[in-house]
Amino acid sequence: MQSGCRRGRGLGWWHGHIRGYGYRMTAQREAVLEIMTKTREHLSAEDIYHQLHNLYPNIGLTTIYRTLELLVDTGLVYKFDFGDGRARYEISEGPDSPDHHHHLVCTCCGKITNYTDFIDKERKLLNETEMGLSKKFNFKITNHLIQFYGLCEKCNKDEK
Amino acid sequence: MQSGCRRGRGLGWWHGHIRGYGYRMTAQREAVLEIMTKTREHLSAEDIYHQLHNLYPNIGLTTIYRTLELLVDTGLVYKFDFGDGRARYEISEGPDSPDHHHHLVCTCCGKITNYTDFIDKERKLLNETEMGLSKKFNFKITNHLIQFYGLCEKCNKDEK
DNA sequence: ATGATAATGGAAATCATTATCAATAAGGAG
DNA sequence: CTCCTTATTGATAATGATTTCCATTATCAT
Ligand SMILES: [Mn+2]
Ligand SMILES: [Mn+2]
Ligand SMILES: [Zn+2]
Ligand SMILES: [Zn+2]
Numbered sequence A, B: 001m002q003s004g005c006r007r008g009r010g011l012g013w014w015h016g017h018i019r020g021y022g023y024r025m026t027a028q029r030e031a032v033l034e035i036m037t038k039t040r041e042h043l044s045a046e047d048i049y050h051q052l053h054n055l056y057p058n059i060g061l062t063t064i065y066r067t068l069e070l071l072v073d074t075g076l077v078y079k080f081d082f083g084d085g086r087a088r089y090e091i092s093e094g095p096d097s098p099d100h101h102h103h104l105v106c107t108c109c110g111k112i113t114n115y116t117d118f119i120d121k122e123r124k125l126l127n128e129t130e131m132g133l134s135k136k137f138n139f140k141i142t143n144h145l146i147q148f149y150g151l152c153e154k155c156n157k158d159e160k
Numbered sequence C: 001a002t003g004a005t006a007a008t009g010g011a012a013a014t015c016a017t018t019a020t021c022a023a024t025a026a027g028g029a030g
Numbered sequence D: 001c002t003c004c005t006t007a008t009t010g011a012t013a014a015t016g017a018t019t020t021c022c023a024t025t026a027t028c029a030t
Helices: A014-020 A027-037 A045-053 A061-073 A119-137 A153-159 B014-020 B027-038 B045-053 B061-073 B119-137 B153-159
Strands: A077-081 A087-091 A102-106 A112-115 A140-151 B077-081 B087-091 B102-106 B112-115 B140-151
Touching (some): A061 A077, A061 A087, A119 A140, A119 B112, A119 B119, A119 B140, B027 B045, B045 B087
Antiparallel strands (some): A077 A087
8 A cells, every 4th residue: 555665575664764864774684684573582692693603604793783773773573681690682572562571580580571460550650650750750751671580490499 | 576687787788688698798799789789770881890999999880780780689679671782780679569660651752650550450460460470371470571661751841 | 687785603702790718706515 | 115017008000891883784664
């Protein structure tokens, strides 16, 4: 329907997004997005770097960092700190998408678990809270972070 | 009332806590706790280091880091990552204390705002959620992190 | 196809946090 | 209170993730 639609020519849906911010589309950015959209893992910059080295032996780690920063800035990717000393990234469908989820972080082994359960109740409370906080502090909320810390099933057993 | 009470001899309430974990009480640990309990700011290790240098010109930054790690491990202090590249610390009264609060983080200027509003509703939802998640994932939750990101009043204005 | 300029990648620089290790001090035993 | 074991400290070096630089390359509007 939209005249600008370029589907069917091998272009990812993200081209328009990137270009819309005035950035150029490059093979490296394509490659990083390709990986990010195909995994549910929480990859570090170096994880991505290693995965790409097969396909692009000359890609630089610096470029991975730069690309991730761009993707975070334009809202395509979330950046997380799970406490293991390196940033971790995950594709983002935005805080209102049905795939939006939060995390359980095992403080023992570092395992990360996605959960979408209870998100509906959460969403309701979050909306109220965001509205109240915006009003009280004149703070314009754009996003939120929720994480639960504790022991995963395995670590909880080993604990005993 | 309690026979073990040591008030009135210059000992902080935290002595028993630290000793209870088998750690020795030192002037340095005392000093760090003294600062942490007297501020509502979110200090970095270096912040604390500088504040202490007047009183203890010989205290080492390494010791600050070690002490903070100890305090976090024993639950007296919370460690946060607000995205400015350094860890920030804050005294903890525990997730069930009336002083327990969450944060608004300005993504523009980095300003951190404590809020306790809506905590009651939050607590209710958190309890339900924690219970549900514990059951579904066999995950033993010990703590949680909630942060809202956006623009503070000042940055929102300047934005326009 | 051409040119202006944004993007890349290799290497060096940053900078918060850790590891080492000899010197010091806490606190239980006597 | 003194002694002794051993946790703790502090100076320094090491680590490691992320940035900065800058010459080379690639994108894309014209
Ligand atoms: Mn996730
Ligand atoms: Mn706070
Ligand atoms: Zn675990
Ligand atoms: Zn601000």
